[in-house]
Amino acid sequence: MSFSQRTRGIVRAVAVVMALALPVVMTASMADARVGGGGSRGSRTFSAPPSTSTAPGSVAPLNRTFSQPGTNMGSPATSGGLFGRPGMGRSLLGGLAAGFLGAGLFGMLFGGGLFSGLGGLSSILGLLLQIGLIVLVVRFAMSWWQRRNTPAAAYAGGPGAGPQPTYRSGFGFGLGGGSDAPVEIKPADYEAFERLLGEIQAAWSNEDIAKLHTLATPEMVSYFSQDLEQNKARNVTNKVTGTKLLQGDLAEAWREGDSEYATVAMRFSLVDTMLDRATHRVVGGSEQPQEVTEVWTFLRQRGGNWELSAIQETN
Numbered sequence: 001m002s003f004s005q006r007t008r009g010i011v012r013a014v015a016v017v018m019a020l021a022l023p024v025v026m027t028a029s030m031a032d033a034r035v036g037g038g039g040s041r042g043s044r045t046f047s048a049p050p051s052t053s054t055a056p057g058s059v060a061p062l063n064r065t066f067s068q069p070g071t072n073m074g075s076p077a078t079s080g081g082l083f084g085r086p087g088m089g090r091s092l093l094g095g096l097a098a099g100f101l102g103a104g105l106f107g108m109l110f111g112g113g114l115f116s117g118l119g120g121l122s123s124i125l126g127l128l129l130q131i132g133l134i135v136l137v138v139r140f141a142m143s144w145w146q147r148r149n150t151p152a153a154a155y156a157g158g159p160g161a162g163p164q165p166t167y168r169s170g171f172g173f174g175l176g177g178g179s180d181a182p183v184e185i186k187p188a189d190y191e192a193f194e195r196l197l198g199e200i201q202a203a204w205s206n207e208d209i210a211k212l213h214t215l216a217t218p219e220m221v222s223y224f225s226q227d228l229e230q231n232k233a234r235n236v237t238n239k240v241t242g243t244k245l246l247q248g249d250l251a252e253a254w255r256e257g258d259s260e261y262a263t264v265a266m267r268f269s270l271v272d273t274m275l276d277r278a279t280h281r282v283v284g285g286s287e288q289p290q291e292v293t294e295v296w297t298f299l300r301q302r303g304g305n306w307e308l309s310a311i312q313e314t315n
Contacts, residue, residue, distance in 0.1 A: 035204045035240070038064035038223045039310025041263065041297045042256045049295055049312070052249035055265035059295050060313045066219050183253040183260045192306045193264055193298060194245045200308055201243040201270065204228075216308040217299060235277045242289060243270045251295065258302045261309070267293040 037060075041047075045067040049059055196215055203211040207228050212221050231238055246267045253262040269291050274284030299309035 035201060035311065036223055036227045037294075037311040037313055038062055039217070039220050039297065039308070040065050040067045041310050042254075042259065042261055042299075044252075044254070044261070044263075045310075049251040049263045049265075049297075052251050052265045054247045054249040054267050055251075055293055055295055055314045058315045060315060062310060062312060064223060065310075183255050183262065185250055185253050185262055189262065189306065190248070193248065193262070193266070193296070196298065196306060196308060197245055197266060197268060197296070198243045201240045205238065205240040207237070220308050220310070231274075232277075236274050236283060237277050238285075239271075239273050239275055241271045243268060246291065255302075260300050260302060261297060262306070263295060263297040263310075265293065265295050265314070267291060 039062060041049075041062075045062060045065055046069050048061075051057070051059075200212065200215050203215060204224060209221065209225055209228070212224050216224070246269060248264055248266045251263040251265055253260070255261075269289045271287060271289050272285045273282050273287055275281065276283050293314045295312040295314060296308060297310040297312075298306040300306045
């Protein structure tokens with residue numbers, strides 16, 4: 001067996017491994033595709049919410065926000081500017097890697113080698129260079145994904161981050177955490193938070209942008225719109241049903257000018273599936289109920305209605 005043939009064998013083995021691994025990497029978010037995170041918490045956007053009985057662990061930082069470090073946003077409902085979309089970066093990297101790999105696999109299937117044209121030493125070097133680029137792209141994507149799901153050390157703790165006592169409110173929420181905050185959260189507010197949880201999940205599932213505009217800040221609606229457009233581009237729809245609040249606690253509540261904020265930890269159950277738009281076949285998620293714990297921040301102008309301002313995942 002010549003050197004060129006041995007090289008082709010090794011490269012083909014690498015290609016097969018990557019062909020099996022890449023779909024797992026690129027669809028990692030497909031099974032967890034409910035309403036996405038991000039948003040703003042006013043001047044506390046880059047501060048970790050206090051822990052509660054519902055969410056005693058650390059909270060992931062906001063993965064996309066209009067806010068800038070060191071600035072007081074006041075009201076994210078009127079904020080603007082550019083924002084990052086980690087999902088778009090992941091899709092771009094995944095698409096590049098899949099494109100390189102797809103070209104190689106088609107070359108193998110039609111007998112032309114991984115990238116075809118292995119006619120000499122220069123072709124072999126070119127092949128190795130392309131393989132190296134694929135490996136670098138995949139490693140970069142994996143590294144980025146791990147960093148995205150690992151909260152910054154400075155964000156995970158902080159004064160007052162220990163669990164706080166809980167007193168049941170009768171509405172699924174506890175009254176622990178933030179009890180000395182300047183904004184008083186009443187039973188009617190807890191009812192509003194629970195209602196928003198269900199209505200936002202339903203509007204997302206129905207891809208009802210107009211409804212989302214009545215439930216969330218413009219910043220959050222912009223993220224929802226982007227995510228829904230990406231689902232359409234992939235020819236899938238995300239159906240979230242059976243949302244039920246199981247437990248909730250107030251983490252903190254405060255006022256900034258005429259804007260009032262309330263950050264609450266919520267544990268809820270839901271059925272989260274990804275369906276093919278044409279056939280309605282389940283292509284991701286699960287038809288079995290799952291439990292989720294997230295930290296949601298709500299915003300209202302004094303005397304107005306609460307709107308969703310931010311969503312953070314828990315660790």
